[in-house]
Amino acid sequence: MYTLYWSPGSASMAPHCCLEEAGAAYALKLVDTAAGEHRKPEYLALNPAGKVPVLIIDGGFTMTESAAMCMLIADRHPAAELAPRIDDLERGHFYMWLMHLSNTLQPAMLRYYYPDRHTAAETEAVVSKAQEEVAAVWSRIDAHLRTKGPYLLGARFSAADIFCAMLSTWQDCCPETYRRFPGLKRLADLVMARPAIARIAAANQAA
Ligand SMILES: N[C@@H](CCC(=O)N[C@@H](CS)C(=O)NCC(=O)O)C(=O)O
Known part of the structure; x- marks a missing residue:
């Protein structure tokens, strides 16, 4: 339980x-x-x-x-x-994407939401650098999804897609995420359509 x-x-x-x-x-x-x-x-x-x-x-x-x-x-x-089996090499990519999302993209988003934790000075610079980084990371993920998607592991859905779709809803830090990143939108639509x-x-x- x-x-x-x-x-x-x-x-x-x-x-x-x-x-x-x-x-x-x-x-x-x-x-x-x-x-x-x-x-x-x-x-x-x-x-x-x-x-x-x-x-x-x-x-x-x-x-x-x-x-x-x-x-x-x-x-x-x-x-x-929700994940490739332990003896499947794709398991490595599953780890890779979840780590990338949680230790590169999510921290950049959190810098946007909590900029005062990252500077003792004015927060504007932290906010704008965080927005830049979020857009740059989404752009790379989007390029991967457009060419090798629709999921992070290609044709195979996994919990990494759930994490990716969750972060894609945090759009304050990246206005018009889905318009700018159609590969990401396709992934989010597929994930959100699951009952x-x-x-x-x-x-x-x-x-
Ligand atoms: N890496 C952590 C981050 C957790 C996190 O920052 N959660 C936010 C909500 S999305 C929170 O609790 N914020 C309250 C705070 O930091 O004061 C995780 O993914 O569990």
């Missing part, structure tokens, strides 16, 4: 989608970040970094980092085919 601490429109969406795709039993705990719940002692005991999401498994195992959660859920539910993902996207919008 999984418990996912989530907030709408946050990085919890990718592991949430993976749980739903896997048909796993899970409970949700809403973290009201606007009310600062992620900075309260009860939450910091789960994630000392004070970030959403947190995943708890069987009441005793706690983990943070949304991309790592996606990998673990994929491994624990192989029938859902399990559509259910979670609706829950994120409604919350």
Whole structure:
């Protein structure tokens, strides 16, 4: 049994989608970040970094980092085919894309959303450099998807696409993302059309 601490429109969406795709039993705990719940002692005991999401498994195992959660859920539910099998070389590309999204693209986005954490001076320069980097990374991913897509692993859907589609909805940091990057839009449309993902996207919008 999984418990996912989530907030709408946050990085919890990718592991949430993976749980739903896997048909796993899970409970949700809403973290009201606007009310600062992620900075309260009860939450910091789960994630000392004070970030959403947190995943708890069987009441005793706690983990943070949304991309790592996606990998673990994929491994624990192989029938859902969210990742190439361990003995398939494509597994390397699966790791590669998830790492790239979570350690290059997502941090650039977070610099845009939290610029004051990256400078003691005026934040405008941090914001504009973050926007530049987000667009540059999307541009490279889009070129890959247009020539080798429709998914990051070509014809094969994986949890990396879920993560990519999630980040593609964070458009404040990259206005008109889908108009500028049609390969990315095609991936996002395919991912969002999956019934399990559509259910979670609706829950994120409604919350
Ligand atoms: N690398 C982390 C990033 C988590 C993260 O930054 N979450 C944001 C929401 S998308 C958050 O909790 N922000 C609150 C804060 O940093 O104060 C992950 O993917 O789990």
